[in-house]
Amino acid sequence: MSPYDLLVAPFAEFEFMRRALVGVLALALGAGPLGIFLMLRRMSLTGDAMGHAILPGAAIGFLFAGLNLYAMTLGGLIAGLLVAVGAGVVARATRMKEDAALAAFYLVSLALGVLIVSVRGSNVDLLHVLFGTVLGLDDDTLVLIAGITTITLLAFAFLWRALVVECVDPSFLASVSRSGGVSHIAFLALVVLNLVGAFHALGTLRAVGLVMLPAATARFFARDLTVLVALATLVAMASGALGLLVSYHLGAPAGPSIILVAGLAYAAAVVAGPVGGLLSRRAPRRHLEA
Amino acid sequence: MRPQLTFRDLTLGYERHPAVHHLTAEVPEGALLAVCGPNGAGKSTLLKGICGALKPIGGRIDRHGVAPQEIAYLPQAAEVDLGFPISVYDLVAMGLWRRIGLFGGVAAADRARIEAALAAVGLTGFERRIVGTLSGGQLQRALFARLMLQDARLILLDEPFSALDATTFADLLGIIRRWHAEGRTVLAVLHDLECVRAVFPLTLLLARRPIAFGPTGSVLQPETLARAYGDGHRWQEAWAAGATDCTDAA
DSSP: OOOOOOOOOHHHOOOOHHHHHHHHHHHHHHHHHHHHHHTTOHHHHHHHHHHHHHHHHHHHHHHHHSOOOHHHHHHHHHHHHHHHHHHHHHHHHSSSHHHHHHHHHHHHHHHHHHHHHHOOOOOGHHHHHOOOGOOOOOHHHHHHHHHHHHHHHHHHHHHHHHHHHHHHHHHHHHHHHHHHHHHHHHHHHHHHHHHHHHHHHOOOTTHHHHHHHHHHHTTOOOHHHHHHHHHHHHHHHHHHHHHHHHHHHHHHTTTHHHHHHHHHHHHHHHHTTTTTTHHHHHOOOOOOOO | OEEEEEEEEEEEETEEEEEEEEEEEEEEEOOOEEEEEESSSSSSHHHHHTTTOOSSEEEEOOTTOOOGGGSSESSSSSSTTTOOOOOOHHHHGGGGGHHHTOOOOOOHHHHHHHHHHHHHHHOTTTTTTTTGSSSSHHHHHHHHHHHHHHSEEEEEEEEETTOOOHHHHHHHHHHHHHHTTTTOOEEEEEEHHHHHHHHHHHHEEEEEEEEEEEHHHSSSSSHHHHHTTTSOOOOOOOOTTTTOOOOOOO
């Protein structure tokens, strides 16, 4: 099989593959910076919690309007924002730390979601909410994903400085300005927005994979923030494209293939990454002159 | 002399337990004031109250036109995340926040100020180093450089010299003297009474209640120190378990 057949032909021949590629590349653009900031803010598991939190909203949307893109998106968005803002406000207004507040909110939200799903009875269509349909992205969904990515990149451009300073020294930012709270809530809203966009392609439970795995991979290759974001974005894009190819050639489901390719990249980074990877620790180079 | 800070029957505390109790004092503009007292005396709590991080549970603080966000405050244990990949230069540049905010650019004049501040704290050559690679003393120097860039009229320092070597101590003390010469008001929590006597013209001695306030020579007397530090006995540091409402007159 020629490299063309292996890498290009699937996309050249099939429109659904091209659509899937555009979708995952757009998601990857937003996922890069999002994942890096989640990781640096020690919120790696927050994305996972938010993924669960979105479920009841999407289910309610489905309950009212069936498999309607906008109803499910709106529902997921409302549920995710309620949980994110609720937990953020509780963390800042009371003495409870945000991780505990978020756990409380998302567990309630998830239970509600499961309840709604089971009241409706088992329904194959609802699997869409859980597992996504990256190979069946229609125009509206692609526009939605691209729109969310655009908003995300613009928001990062606006909030960059506040996000960095709040990561480095939150009490300093709080002492000189009030933008810390605003930027934190805005950041949580971006997390929700991207997970809602991604669940159409990858499902609510896997959407976070494309966000966190490339970020964790990048950490083993770079120290500089800008490089980290660029690397994470590239890894996410490559995982998306390669995952689609793997799924095409092996006849495997596309969503899990994408996440597994990202997982392989992470595993390779853990072993061979030059910045603190296993091998770099086992074979230290000679120390430098003082 | 115009006042910079006025405490009127100020009580600060946690969950109704006072940590600073009925403090009335006036700090003049340009003062160089040491805040002394035993552990648990309310020194850090007082600084948190001044910078607005803690709301008074009684009385009030008048900052005479300085907003809490305009105060430069160095906490006892700075919460800098040493795992975050930020350079010393960028950490120090954070001190410009009040001026440039979220979107403002760092102009050539700002860069000159950043470099001057780094030079003043002896960190020239450390610009591109990641903060996580600094030693404790080097980090404290960087935080002082950031304070310099904040260009604040009122500066609060909570035990700024703990765990520093003699050179770093002398350098940072020099910066505090410079702030004083520039007419800024500086409050520093300190335990080294020799240093306080040598450098700080004014002292506030706290043991939850104010013990003495005024010129350092008259405040740090055997009699006042004995009242603050308990004359060989431990003072009542722990909260009384069954404390009732305070009925002291305002």
